[in-house]
Amino acid sequence: MDHTLRVYESILELLPSEENPTPLVRLQKTVPEQFRVYAKLEWYNPFGAVKDRIAANMLRDAERRGLTPLKRLIEPTSGNTGIGLAMMANARGFALRTPVSQAIPQEKKTTLRFLGSDVVEIPDSLCPDPSSPDGAIATAKGIARSNPDQWHMLNQYENDANIEAHYRTTGPEIWRQTAGRVTHFIAALGTCGTITGTGRFLKERNPDVKVIGVHPQEGHEIPGVRSIKQLQVTKLFHPEEYDALVEVSNDEAYDLCLRLNREESVIAGPSSGLALAGALKALGTERDALAVVIFPDNIFKYASFLEKHFPQFAGAAQHAPVPAGQDPLLAAMLQAARNPHTTLEAEEALPLVTQQAAALVDVRPAQQYLQGHLPGAVNIPLLELSSRAARLPRERPVITVCNRGNASISGMLLLRAMGFQEVRSLNGGTIGWREKGYPLER
Ligand SMILES: Cc1ncc(COP(=O)(O)O)c(C=O)c1O
The missing domain is CATH 3.40.250.10 (Rhodanese-like domain)
Incomplete structure (x- = not known):
């Protein structure tokens, strides 16, 4: 396949590999001048997120083991795996049901339905809670278990093919793109497939590469990632293989997300802000680092969450009523300043x-x-x-x-x-x- 021309016979040929990596872009304004920090822009995946890698690999792996479209897929998701999987399922002829938390962005739920997935909304934490007895994960497991002839659950939260996707693609891409000079690898933590698979590959090549995981505080509002409490019960979380874990607050993540968009012209989503904020904490005063930070997806799926976090971007319809006797223009100015x-x-x-x-x-x-x-x-x-x-x-x-x-x-x-x-x-x-x-x- 000739990736220089970028002419493809099928969208699936765009799935990333060492020969067709997602881009690394150096950050210029949101990091101290002497730092070499590169963002790996995962929305250049064909379905828009880092999770396309695992959706493709988990399905490929299951098909190799004999799975056919006679069975339907059921997969709990915070959105991105579901979107990648919906597209893979369409391409391969599978039907898909996605139990999701009610709390995920409306944009993701509607998109999933639009792509053909049967979306089931369930009360759950933002990233499905592995220990909830009636959350999205338990629901999917229950259905898959009760009728194994009809349903197949790939289970991104426990499937080694998730780790393997990154071991086979993300890691080798970064190694080649940095000519083996990468010193730090940083990823936000959800299923932990990204950090574990990529980290393993890079450390095999050079044990000195520092692998750093970033997680939000408890009660956060950053889609796709898990707090430390949830990580403790995440199967693919292997802290003994990472060099550091860094906690980042909601405000730190959203502030940096805004700066990435405005100052770097990088259309990064909230978990990219989280990952970069963690990277900057972990790097401290390090001068000679060449850091690669995963930017999982772009900002466009998160309008409703941005409105919650930055009410000033909500538009006039969301504004509080103008108090009696107050100049409407003044009221609008005061409202705009309020966040x-x-x-x-x-x-x-x-x-x-x-x-x-x-x-x-x-x-x-x-x-x-x-x-x-x-x-x-x-x-x-x-x-x-x-x-x-x-x-x-x-x-x-x-x-x-x-x-x-x-x-x-x-x-x-x-x-x-x-x-x-x-x-x-x-x-x-x-x-x-x-x-x-x-x-x-x-
Ligand atoms: C937006 C976003 N960021 C980060 C992650 C975390 O990646 P991983 O599940 O590989 O740990 C996810 C996973 O769903 C995600 O959707």
Whole structure:
């Protein structure tokens, strides 16, 4: 096959291999200048994600063992394996049912149905929980077990053909693309097929290659990856073969995802942000590294999750109603400035207030401040803020407060413009705080 011309008789010829690798692209702006960090862009797979590799290999392996389309496939998925498998199933004549968690992005559910899969939505964690007795994995296992003549479950979570896909393709591609100079390999952890298969191959070639796994915090909102608690019960998770495990928060992952798209013009999805954030933590001050980070898929399947995480991108229809008497343009501006990085809820603020871990700046007129304010708040009315802010401490985060959480947004924006890094505005203001039963002082 001549991959230079890129003319193919079948879409399946596009599946990646050493001769037809997914691209490695050096990151320029989101990593320190002296670092050589390359992103492996897995959305260049024919069905859009790293999981195409395992869908193809697991099906190939099962067919080799005698599986035919007389049986239907059933596979639990957080979306990408299902999408890759739906396309492979169509190409090979199999019917497919995909039990998924209700919590996965709507985009993935609709796409799966569009591709011909029978999608069954089940209450489960974002990435199907292996220990849930009635989650997507248990459901698929139950159906496959109760009627083995009709159903076949490839089971990406336990199938060695998942690891083997990466051992046979991802690893050799990276080795060849870096001329054997790769020093660090970094992957986000879901089934752990990527890290285990690629890591094994690279370490066989050079035992000094560092293999680093990145996972989200418990309760995260990053599709496709598992928290450390779930990883403990993940069959293909082999921590003894990795050099480090790194935890990354939701905000770190989404912030870097946004920067990758805006600053690098790389259309990376949330788990790419997670993997890169982990890579940067693991590399520390390392100077001579040549790191390869897997970027599992692109941003386009995640609009609904982006809206949740960055409400300012949701568009006008999602905005809160304009308060009576407020200029609609001003209301829209304030709303646009409101997101989880610039505002916080009373519940989040409470421990910071009680532990005096943040400087509280009440931007209301003095009269209102004197009638009741958050414990420890200093009063700097909005109009005086620019002249008096210099005296505020820079080592603690700042929370701006007003009556209802509107004027305090202006205060937050002003302080940020003056160079204060960690400033957030209290949603709901002093009134919302009091309504929650939290203490005020006079
Ligand atoms: C978007 C995304 N990122 C990361 C991963 C993790 O890859 P692996 O399952 O090989 O650990 C997945 C797996 O489903 C995924 O869909």
